[in-house]
Amino acid sequence: MFAYLVRRLFLMLVTLFGISIVIFFLLRVVPGNIVDILFAAAGYVDPADKANLEKELGIDQPLMVQYWHWISGFLRGDFGYSYVSEKPALQEILPRIPITARLAGLALLFSASIGIPLGVISAVKQGTRLDYVLRVISLSGLSLPSFWLGLLILTASVAMFGQMPIFNPNPQTWLEAFATYAVPAAVVGFRSSALTMRITRSSMLEVLRQDYIRTARAKGASDASVNYNHALKNAILPVITVIGIEAAFLIGGLIVTETVFNIPGVARFLVEAIRWRDYPIVQNLVMFIAVVVVFANFTVDMLYAVFDPRIRFTD
Amino acid sequence: MRSVQALAILAALSLLADPTTTFAGEPKQGGILRMYHRDSPGNASIHEGATYSINVPFMGVFNNLVIYDQHVAQNSPDALRPELAESWTWVNDNKTLTFKLRQGIKWHDGKPFTSADVKCTFDMLMGKSQQKFRQNPRKAWYNEVNDISTNGDLEVSFNLKRPQPSLLALLASGYTPVYPCHVSPGDMRTNPIGTGPFKFVEFKANESIKLVRNPDYWKKGRPYLDGIEYTIITNRSTAILAFVAGKFDMTFPTHITIPLLKDLKSQAPNATCVVEPTNVSTNIIVNSSAAPFDNIDIRRAMAMALDRKSFIQIMFEGQGDVGGTMLPPPQGLWGMPKDMLESIPGYGPDVNKNREEAKKLMQKAGYGPDKHLAVKVSTRNLAEYRDPAVILIDQLKSIYIDGELDVVETANWFPKVARKDYMLGLNLTGNAVDDPDQSFYENYSCGSERNYTNYCNKEIEKLFDAQSQETDAGKRKKLVWDIDKKLQEDVARPIIFHARAGTCWQPYVKGITIMSNSSYNGFRYEDVWLDK
Numbered sequence: 067m068f069a070y071l072v073r074r075l076f077l078m079l080v081t082l083f084g085i086s087i088v089i090f091f092l093l094r095v096v097p098g099n100i101v102d103i104l105f106a107a108a109g110y111v112d113p114a115d116k117a118n119l120e121k122e123l124g125i126d127q128p129l130m131v132q133y134w135h136w137i138s139g140f141l142r143g144d145f146g147y148s149y150v151s152e153k154p155a156l157q158e159i160l161p162r163i164p165i166t167a168r169l170a171g172l173a174l175l176f177s178a179s180i181g182i183p184l185g186v187i188s189a190v191k192q193g194t195r196l197d198y199v200l201r202v203i204s205l206s207g208l209s210l211p212s213f214w215l216g217l218l219i220l221t222a223s224v225a226m227f228g229q230m231p232i233f234n235p236n237p238q239t240w241l242e243a244f245a246t247y248a249v250p251a252a253v254v255g256f257r258s259s260a261l262t263m264r265i266t267r268s269s270m271l272e273v274l275r276q277d278y279i280r281t282a283r284a285k286g287a288s289d290a291s292v293n294y295n296h297a298l299k300n301a302i303l304p305v306i307t308v309i310g311i312e313a314a315f316l317i318g319g320l321i322v323t324e325t326v327f328n329i330p331g332v333a334r335f336l337v338e339a340i341r342w343r344d345y346p347i348v349q350n351l352v353m354f355i356a357v358v359v360v361f362a363n364f365t366v367d368m369l370y371a372v373f374d375p376r377i378r379f380t381d
Numbered sequence: 382m383r384s385v386q387a388l389a390i391l392a393a394l395s396l397l398a399d400p401t402t403t404f405a406g407e408p409k410q411g412g413i414l415r416m417y418h419r420d421s422p423g424n425a426s427i428h429e430g431a432t433y434s435i436n437v438p439f440m441g442v443f444n445n446l447v448i449y450d451q452h453v454a455q456n457s458p459d460a461l462r463p464e465l466a467e468s469w470t471w472v473n474d475n476k477t478l479t480f481k482l483r484q485g486i487k488w489h490d491g492k493p494f495t496s497a498d499v500k501c502t503f504d505m506l507m508g509k510s511q512q513k514f515r516q517n518p519r520k521a522w523y524n525e526v527n528d529i530s531t532n533g534d535l536e537v538s539f540n541l542k543r544p545q546p547s548l549l550a551l552l553a554s555g556y557t558p559v560y561p562c563h564v565s566p567g568d569m570r571t572n573p574i575g576t577g578p579f580k581f582v583e584f585k586a587n588e589s590i591k592l593v594r595n596p597d598y599w600k601k602g603r604p605y606l607d608g609i610e611y612t613i614i615t616n617r618s619t620a621i622l623a624f625v626a627g628k629f630d631m632t633f634p635t636h637i638t639i640p641l642l643k644d645l646k647s648q649a650p651n652a653t654c655v656v657e658p659t660n661v662s663t664n665i666i667v668n669s670s671a672a673p674f675d676n677i678d679i680r681r682a683m684a685m686a687l688d689r690k691s692f693i694q695i696m697f698e699g700q701g702d703v704g705g706t707m708l709p710p711p712q713g714l715w716g717m718p719k720d721m722l723e724s725i726p727g728y729g730p731d732v733n734k735n736r737e738e739a740k741k742l743m744q745k746a747g748y749g750p751d752k753h754l755a756v757k758v759s760t761r762n763l764a765e766y767r768d769p770a771v772i773l774i775d776q777l778k779s780i781y782i783d784g785e786l787d788v789v790e791t792a793n794w795f796p797k798v799a800r801k802d803y804m805l806g807l808n809l810t811g812n813a814v815d816d817p818d819q820s821f822y823e824n825y826s827c828g829s830e831r832n833y834t835n836y837c838n839k840e841i842e843k844l845f846d847a848q849s850q851e852t853d854a855g856k857r858k859k860l861v862w863d864i865d866k867k868l869q870e871d872v873a874r875p876i877i878f879h880a881r882a883g884t885c886w887q888p889y890v891k892g893i894t895i896m897s898n899s900s901y902n903g904f905r906y907e908d909v910w911l912d913k
Binding site for chain 2: 096098099102103106108110111112148152217220224230232235326327334338341342
């Protein structure tokens, strides 16, 4: 087990190193930099001013030197300064992380708490009207773009209640805080829950046809016991995998949802930073997301052993 | 009787003693004005920016030497008011402009404001000081200023190379605040210090900008508001819905398009909305240094094919203006009169006739029904650029030009234009001040950095100088019309239309005036108050 852990950790480091190179060079491949954007916004360019600014920001240096400055700083915990706000990158990124983390956590919770039970019900009630209704709901969840759903909810809430669930930066109560995140989390989680439900359903259907399920029923186990203690426990592994992958894909949905609901999280911030070619923010933020995703995958792998005692990580 | 009189006097005194007491219709102190902001400005330094995304939130932090009256919609010489300056005089054959400054004004950090601050600001704008702005987009405004001299703490003079009456107009722009000497340009980008009615509190990128009342403001009793909070909402639909839901007291100025304004009014019928010209023209930049547009006939044909009223009808439901370089009257001070405008080729009311003439020019250049000219129409990837570009492509078909839309990201737009890597470009030009000096020198002068097409006509250049020095407003106007006509005839940068846009606020917001000939100068907000 220990050797396996060491090997996994080593692989994680190699992955993160590869990601750092990809992020760094891809950003530079995209035409234009912060200086181009600043001068484009001002509608003029003075070559001397431009050169001074590029020198001041260090983007006139060879790419390898720039990469070394960034990665060595990153390892030392020096994340540099945002080109746009001129504040430390960490100071810009850190306050936004809890906002997105809460939103992502709630969205995943929504996804799992809706998707898994409905998937089980759909499988157990296979071929019934309820199964068809649930499958239609899941199909709509996969089909509806989250920005459209978000705008629809905002428009409907203004039309019906004269209010809209826009982000409240200073909620006074726990309930207010929950309300701030609940609707956008549901919008993001809806698509994810649809996928979770479909995977749960198909996985459950496969397990429910196994011999040991028939044996359990023959021994007189109740439906609930068969479905949840025997079938779901064995069907859950692919679902966990999907939830793990969805956690990584969530950032895409969050970008749109944070924009529509005006939530000042890292996802929207990342898009703005890319638009401005704010390299210190984009590089560090993407690295942070990469670290989270790599560790999420690692955690998912570890969870396999928890849910399936037959799996043991040995050499 | 005496007791009644005594009671009346007592009541009057008590009213005077309580500054919060207000009479019906009189301004009330207090409250936070909540407005959404359309995007996150790059920084807080007005001098380093070239977008009203910076002016709107930060103009209230500063003062100018002079300012356009914030309650008069049309910026004009008659609307110029002293601000940090008490008065001004032109001396030395109109080559020296001297300002007497107000006494006792303090910066937000408590340091005194003096003539040295004025000198510092304009020396830096002219590139003559040790400290430099990271960007200085309006350096050319001060080309005719030789130097700035001070006489004690309360007098400052602008010494000019030649008379330039419109210097006052430039100094009154929201783009021309006075900065403190003792704060570096870098700090002004992140933590601006001014003398204005509102103090800067914080600017969270992509999130919010907060200003708070300056209790030591030199204009007693102002501002009325306790503060202003801007929430940055980049999604226009969300922002407008939030205004409708009452989350905001005001929309971002001139942010509502005409079609959206109808929706907004139907959802918030009590809102007060105004539509005004923005003094932003939509125009065509032509690469005349390469084929095929090095041929003046093709350039003229293209300009003559424009059906400007169709653009305005499609994009603004008829609420836009046809004009030349200068914003047309009545809102514009310097625009050509209608009959003069219609005498320019392509501006006549009979579009079909114009296009027939354009076709002849195209045929002369070797194109026709069997041989179309293929061009790329480049433009920025923003709706206000893309939409007219698509209409332009459609209209050019009528004269054998097949256009293809080339959408360019903002980061690459200006480098592409500077490299002359385009054939036709659909461009927007905003004018900070409705004054020919700003517009002509910036966009059409030989060697100007914002003269994207490198149009250069030495004869017109002389006329630019002649109008700039003319002190008789009537004579100057005629010169300006002649120049504008010539620019259109030369197809220097064909103007398609001048846009209009809407601004809305809740009925309890008072004291707002939206400027009718500039989008950059009306955001001091010291007289804005909330009637609730």
